[in-house]
Amino acid sequence: MSYALQTVIENPNNLMRGVLRGDLAFTGVKTDSYTHRLHPFAAKFPPQLPRYFIEALTREGEVVLDPMMGSGTCLVESLLLGRKSIGFDIDPLALLISKVKTTPLDPIELYSFSNEMLDNIQQDLFCVRDEASVMYSRLGTRTEEFINYWFDPDVIAELQILKGKILSIEKKDIRDFFIVVFSSVIITKSGGVSRARDLAHSRPHRVYDKPFRSPIQEFRKKAQLAIKSMGGYYHALKKYKPVYEIQSASADKLPLPDNCIDIIVTSPPYANAIDYMRAHKFSLVWMGYTIEELSRMRSDSIGSEKIKISMNGNLSDKCENILSTLKSLDQKKEKVIRQYFFEMGNCLKEMARVLKNGKYAVIVVGTSTIRGFNVLTHECLASLGEANGLLVVGIVERPIDRDKRMLPMRRQSAQSRIEQRMQHEYVIGFLKP
Ligand SMILES: C[S@@+](CC[C@H](N)C(=O)[O-])C[C@H]1O[C@@H](n2cnc3c(N)ncnc32)[C@H](O)[C@@H]1O
Numbered sequence: 273m274s275y276a277l278q279t280v281i282e283n284p285n286n287l288m289r290g291v292l293r294g295d296l297a298f299t300g301v302k303t304d305s306y307t308h309r310l311h312p313f314a315a316k317f318p319p320q321l322p323r324y325f326i327e328a329l330t331r332e333g334e335v336v337l338d339p340m341m342g343s344g345t346c347l348v349e350s351l352l353l354g355r356k357s358i359g360f361d362i363d364p365l366a367l368l369i370s371k372v373k374t375t376p377l378d379p380i381e382l383y384s385f386s387n388e389m390l391d392n393i394q395q396d397l398f399c400v401r402d403e404a405s406v407m408y409s410r411l412g413t414r415t416e417e418f419i420n421y422w423f424d425p426d427v428i429a430e431l432q433i434l435k436g437k438i439l440s441i442e443k444k445d446i447r448d449f450f451i452v453v454f455s456s457v458i459i460t461k462s463g464g465v466s467r468a469r470d471l472a473h474s475r476p477h478r479v480y481d482k483p484f485r486s487p488i489q490e491f492r493k494k495a496q497l498a499i500k501s502m503g504g505y506y507h508a509l510k511k512y513k514p515v516y517e518i519q520s521a522s523a524d525k526l527p528l529p530d531n532c533i534d535i536i537v538t539s540p541p542y543a544n545a546i547d548y549m550r551a552h553k554f555s556l557v558w559m560g561y562t563i564e565e566l567s568r569m570r571s572d573s574i575g576s577e578k579i580k581i582s583m584n585g586n587l588s589d590k591c592e593n594i595l596s597t598l599k600s601l602d603q604k605k606e607k608v609i610r611q612y613f614f615e616m617g618n619c620l621k622e623m624a625r626v627l628k629n630g631k632y633a634v635i636v637v638g639t640s641t642i643r644g645f646n647v648l649t650h651e652c653l654a655s656l657g658e659a660n661g662l663l664v665v666g667i668v669e670r671p672i673d674r675d676k677r678m679l680p681m682r683r684q685s686a687q688s689r690i691e692q693r694m695q696h697e698y699v700i701g702f703l704k705p
Pocket residue numbers: 313314315316317339340341342343344345346360361362363366521522523524538539540541542548572573574
């Protein structure tokens with residue numbers, strides 16, 4: 273335990289203290305079961321983490337919320353445990369991946385759609401090659417330039433034909449499933465079929481020596497794996513009737529009534545650490561989003577560098593102390609982190625509003641180092657939770673498996689200090705009294 277427990281709750285019903293003492297390392301566990309492997313997502317939970325808290329702190333039929341659900345790991349695990357599940361995010365790719373990962377689909381039906389789609393695709397490819405650029409030029413010059421810069425003409429032609437085949441599927445759930453498979457051909461650690469070298473760990477760099485990878489062949493392989501994973505999930509869920517809701521909403525304005533949630537398990541963006549849109553735009557442009565729209569969405573994300581909210585009101589003393597040191601090192605970053613704390617304070621207030629009394633919130637967060645100074649995000653978020661109606665039961669540190677979490681970094685080399693810091697993260701256990 274690295275946190276001096278300021279608030280020790282002497283409540284015999286307080287399960288959380290015991291639960292936080294458990295082994296949260298989950299070393300060597302399998303993280304790709306069920307639909308968890310459908311699409312890469314930076315800093316996603318190991319599934320065992322939300323499962324552990326949900327299983328220990330709720331009963332079947334109770335309601336689990338992840339207000340910043342990312343790729344929906346918490347929702348999938350809730351459903352597998354027979355809980356009701358609610359998730360929000362503002363990133364369209366996160367919303368789509370989560371929807372697909374939670375919606376059980378019959379693998380036999382998926383196989384038949386996949387076979388139909390891929391059977392005559394090579395002949396069709398021959399016919400459309402010349403028309404390929406016409407299909408995306410309506411997205412505007414910047415988006416067209418983006419596509420032409422990052423994708424080889426032969427890759428563009430194959431992606432276009434795949435996209436056309438997928439969009440012609442009438443059943444929306446099946447169509448969405450294959451759109452996620454399509455996206456997984458582009459977003460991989462190695463930059464998938466794009467010309468980017470690395471979409472996970474650094475700013476993408478265009479490379480010219482990357483061997484051609486056929487999107488159709490990649491799609492064929494990924495579709496097989498995805499259908500197999502969906503099969504496992506589909507059969508496991510037969511035991512329960514899954515009840516879930518996924519919506520686009522910001523975590524500081526949840527479209528939920530007061531006191532309706534039995535547990536929150538979530539992992540907010542780290543302060544100043546991950547730029548999701550930088551990688552996600554590589555596949556979102558293929559789904560009809562323009563670069564302009566995606567830039568706007570990027571600045572809406574919590575933790576973005578764009579200053580967008582009025583920062584009136586008080587933060588906790590803990591946050592102010594951290595910010596005052598940071599200001600002496602980097603005034604611009606101080607504003608970014610100040611905004612992050614304000615936004616997270618508003619999110620924690622919403623979490624306290626929607627949680628039932630006597631119920632728990634589990635927040636998992638990494639730490640950020642700016643100009644060599646550790647921002648102690650976990651301690652700041654703990655103090656913001658306390659200022660907004662939650663009690664801190666405890667904070668524990670857990671190691672993270674960098675490879676599995678696919679953590680992208682901003683502007684730092686692989687050996688940098690921040691990289692070392694992100695070998696672990698913190699789990700904050702809150703109680704709504
Ligand atoms: C660390 S990720 C969550 C990963 C998730 N636990 C998983 O297993 O995939 C944080 C998420 O917060 C989302 N986010 C950022 N700003 C948000 C906001 N204002 N409201 C809701 N979600 C937001 C990001 O889009 C991202 O998907």
